[in-house]
Amino acid sequence: MTKIKGALALIESLRCEGVKHVFGYPGGAVLDIFDMLYDAKDIEFILVRHEQGAVHAADGYARASGNVGVCVVTSGPGATNTVTGLATAYMDSIPVVVFSGQVSTHLIGNDAFQEADIVGITRSCTKHNFLVKDVNHLPRIIKEAFYIARTGRPGPVLIDLPKDVMNAQVLFKYPEEVHLRGYSPTYKGHPGQIKRIVDTILRSKRPVIYAGGGIILSNAADELREFARTTRIPVALTLMGLGAYPAGERGFLGMLGMHGTYYANMAVHESDCLISIGARFDDRVTGKIDEFSPKAKVIHIDIDPTSISKNVKVDLPVVGDCRNVLTDMLALLENRSKDVDELRREIEPWNKEIDYWKEHMPLKYDSSDQLIKPQYVIETIDRLSPEDAIITTEVGQNQMWTAQFYKFNKPRLFLSSGGLGTMGYGFPAAIGAQIAFPERTVIDIAGDGSIQMNIQELATAVQYSLNVKVMILNNCNLGMVRQWQCLFYRKRYSHTAMNFSPDFVKLAEAYGANGFLVDKPSDVESAIKEAFKIKGPVFVDFRVDPDEHVYPMVPSGAPIKNMLLV
Ligand SMILES: Cc1ncc(C[n+]2csc(CCOP(=O)(O)OP(=O)(O)O)c2C)c(N)n1
Numbered sequence: 001m002t003k004i005k006g007a008l009a010l011i012e013s014l015r016c017e018g019v020k021h022v023f024g025y026p027g028g029a030v031l032d033i034f035d036m037l038y039d040a041k042d043i044e045f046i047l048v049r050h051e052q053g054a055v056h057a058a059d060g061y062a063r064a065s066g067n068v069g070v071c072v073v074t075s076g077p078g079a080t081n082t083v084t085g086l087a088t089a090y091m092d093s094i095p096v097v098v099f100s101g102q103v104s105t106h107l108i109g110n111d112a113f114q115e116a117d118i119v120g121i122t123r124s125c126t127k128h129n130f131l132v133k134d135v136n137h138l139p140r141i142i143k144e145a146f147y148i149a150r151t152g153r154p155g156p157v158l159i160d161l162p163k164d165v166m167n168a169q170v171l172f173k174y175p176e177e178v179h180l181r182g183y184s185p186t187y188k189g190h191p192g193q194i195k196r197i198v199d200t201i202l203r204s205k206r207p208v209i210y211a212g213g214g215i216i217l218s219n220a221a222d223e224l225r226e227f228a229r230t231t232r233i234p235v236a237l238t239l240m241g242l243g244a245y246p247a248g249e250r251g252f253l254g255m256l257g258m259h260g261t262y263y264a265n266m267a268v269h270e271s272d273c274l275i276s277i278g279a280r281f282d283d284r285v286t287g288k289i290d291e292f293s294p295k296a297k298v299i300h301i302d303i304d305p306t307s308i309s310k311n312v313k314v315d316l317p318v319v320g321d322c323r324n325v326l327t328d329m330l331a332l333l334e335n336r337s338k339d340v341d342e343l344r345r346e347i348e349p350w351n352k353e354i355d356y357w358k359e360h361m362p363l364k365y366d367s368s369d370q371l372i373k374p375q376y377v378i379e380t381i382d383r384l385s386p387e388d389a390i391i392t393t394e395v396g397q398n399q400m401w402t403a404q405f406y407k408f409n410k411p412r413l414f415l416s417s418g419g420l421g422t423m424g425y426g427f428p429a430a431i432g433a434q435i436a437f438p439e440r441t442v443i444d445i446a447g448d449g450s451i452q453m454n455i456q457e458l459a460t461a462v463q464y465s466l467n468v469k470v471m472i473l474n475n476c477n478l479g480m481v482r483q484w485q486c487l488f489y490r491k492r493y494s495h496t497a498m499n500f501s502p503d504f505v506k507l508a509e510a511y512g513a514n515g516f517l518v519d520k521p522s523d524v525e526s527a528i529k530e531a532f533k534i535k536g537p538v539f540v541d542f543r544v545d546p547d548e549h550v551y552p553m554v555p556s557g558a559p560i561k562n563m564l565l566v
Pocket of ligand 1: 421448450476478479481
């Protein structure tokens, strides 16, 4: 076996991991890697315009495809620009591997040019990170990084690569197995606990399933649907869980929490048995913790043992992969068909009560033929887009209206920054999703504030002829913050008016893309159709009603039954 350069060993390792796409940006510390990428024709490199865009794109790629998203960036500012993307992926448990350049080992700690302690900086926003000091460790570390990123509760991993390590020679052999002391995720739930859970569910009168992103990450959507169909237990989803249960299915309650539906929040509040699956009791879901689902026995199924009883005291935990645990639960239920029939009968009045809430307190908004209502734009996008269209969002009202008014029937169609709430996520994430699925329609639903946070990626979209459609709900304001100021700060609109924004149509054109402005409700439908027809990136600037609010809304820190309604 001949020795090869560290940088080439990196490329070979990516091949061993089946990596087809890498997002990134070059610089001095990673020149050796880029030199090797020059010849790596089997790996498509996507040159973004900002390293934050690279990580969000890799994250969108991962969320849409289920594969690990990969980035290469340079040292110093290149590395620090990845922090927001890493934190975003970390909060939503998304598998991403970031390779950052580093100054040569003998310069580390010397305030060398473009040096940053990225391992220190990202310690709290990565699942794990590595500094490679010896090229001989490189293949093992890469193997471990991918393994850590995609197993257990997934998450981002960073590998810091000093320049001299990339230049050093190594006998390349990619390990076949990983041995990590102290890291062995539990995939099978404890049978005794699972039985206890099933017993509890079968005895309940007002059960509710509260499912989250863990269902999508563990590919458990079919099992969840089977479980809900078998038991007839209604299902509420978190923002991250949207698509994990079909919006069109009977018993679907929509999203719960701060901007959840009236009926999801009421059902959770009145429940006597809350079955949480792959969800982490985020404060946006629970509202005031002491009054969250006060009458329920709380069941929590999660792969991450540290999330059990972290926020809400759990009565019956099961640590395991959602899909495995649901499969085990279904097997138990199959042997107890009489009890299941009994459960269905027992919970019929409960389902009727929920149906009553659904009928009398639906999601709604006042339509208008003068002003474009943002909810109407989203409903129209939903109606006109293909079934497998991938929707990303930015953060703010645009995100919440999408969660409420777009009907997601499958997993991995809704990509949004839930945990960190990162403005500027949606557009690069859409680019990543489009790279993963070039034939599919990818739509970023954006606010006029958020889109300006990573708007430079329009150049990336044009360069790679990506079919990303950006639907800007332009309310000339930082809408969600303005909504809070309106409701809780006596309309003192401190610095939330976007009095100046670029002309998005001209800006799109300047980048070599298409753009058009829509300011009449009667033009919404044709504009969306037109955007879908055009090949390549399109910006549609919808001038929407600036006074529209997202309802329901649970004021921060209030119990979720205390919703402000339209
Ligand atoms: C990077 C970042 N900075 C600040 C915020 C705080 N924030 C949340 S929503 C919001 C307003 C978003 O405005 P816009 O993108 O126009 O969307 P809209 O709410 O109007 O739909 C802000 C500033 C954030 N979430 N992310």
